[in-house]
Amino acid sequence: MTELSAAERNALDARLKEAVPAEPDLTGLVARSENGARRTRRRRRAGGLVTAAVAVTAVIVAPLLIGSEPVRDGARPPVGTHVPAHPCGGTPDHADFTQGTAAWVTFCPTRLSGRDEVLSLTPTGVLVSDAASLVAAWQASTGTAHSCPFAFGSTEFSVRVGFSDGTSTRIDGNTGPCQAAASPSKGYIGIASGGTVYSDLVRALGRQASSGHTRYDPPGPPPTCPPSPVSAGRLNVDGASAPGLHDSFFLLDMTAVEGQVCRYDGSGALIASGPAPGPEDLRIASGSSVMRSPFQRWRDAPATSYVVTLRDRTDTWRTFIVSGRRHTLTFFRGSSPGVAYRIGFAGEDLLLQVHEATR
């Protein structure tokens, strides 16, 4: 029997209608939808212009650029540094990770990276300016790789290191305490903990992105906590660095010098706020302590929400939210107001940091 009886239909109706929780405040929905549609239009228009520009470039400019192919972000390598157009492509072929001078380092997609994500879950940017010293520190930390249990709340990542001789090495790890491993290098070779490798590279990329902003803008007053988390997008402020921010899922391109955390109870009422004790740690945790499962089974978890706003030295403010019993992680891009993008779920490290800031 494939049709419902009257009793079954009533039962299903009741379960469906009663299961839906109270709706959140949807007042920002109109603005976000309109902003999204406008962006789509702009991208389409830009796509046409880009097509034309690419055609012109291919004929006129490309021959001039052979030997200094474009990187995928605004960072320009020092003169003489060669970064492939697709640094994550090709097969790693550096013989021994402990030897050689690094020319560039970048994050690459992992096997968990979805192809149809709204925003990339892989941090963007190619590190060139501090690549040699950063990798030298990793090379000095090498030892025998060993297995260790997966750390809750850690995020898998993959890094590619390009060396000055044109070869490359891949480093795989997760942001927990386990060693990251470089390959090929006489098999796998363990280096520093994945958490260290990840945060080292995120910090270095942030410094590199910030280094172009030599002017120091006096900080404006920190934004006041919004009356509820749903209006957190209004806290985003564009400073001098804002035009260069990438479409990365977290706050890669800023070096956070100040931060504020606002804490709300389950009904959305503000109950505490405080300065972030370690704004850079908080920024890095917002990328390293992310989980993707939408159905956490933390049934006794708090309904507390946190609104986090971080400022860089150019007075750009960017906001993310850790919300609800599932600790949903939402970032805001742009300003006036920022557009919300739900990324996943905050891991334990991030939760502890935001909690400590408002204790």
Place this chain on the structure above:
Amino acid sequence: MDFSEYVAARGRALWRAAWLLTGDSHLAEDLVQTALTKAWPHFERVSGDGSFEAYVRRAMVTTYLSWRGRRWVGEIPSGRVPDVRVGDEHVDVDLLRALGSLSRQQRAVVVLRYFADLTEADTAAALGCSVGTIKQHHSRAIAALRTSGLLDPDDAEEAR
């Protein structure tokens, strides 16, 4: 009615249907926002004849069906959380589990037929398939829901 008024009037209903499709408040908001973003450029053209609702509904369902990238893996439970406040939200876990056992098409059919009260023809329009295909999804979904016990009137009473 302009776009803002439409969203003010219909946003909550759309969100409720989206919640039943996704089982998650934030995903539901994302889904509604994405559907409205897709539909917004066509608002002026189709709002006059009352067909914008069907346009949004179709955008929402097709977006939901295409969200393969959001079938996230690696659920990682943790017994340690930094706060002890217990929320007051009630979640019908059995319902979510039963809906989660359905294919996305089957789930969409159940939500549109029995929550949004759409006809088979309107459901087919929302999913962009034939009425025959809808009947097929419906039949399989009902069989699965019966197995789950969700359609048992006594269970429904107990869940309230």
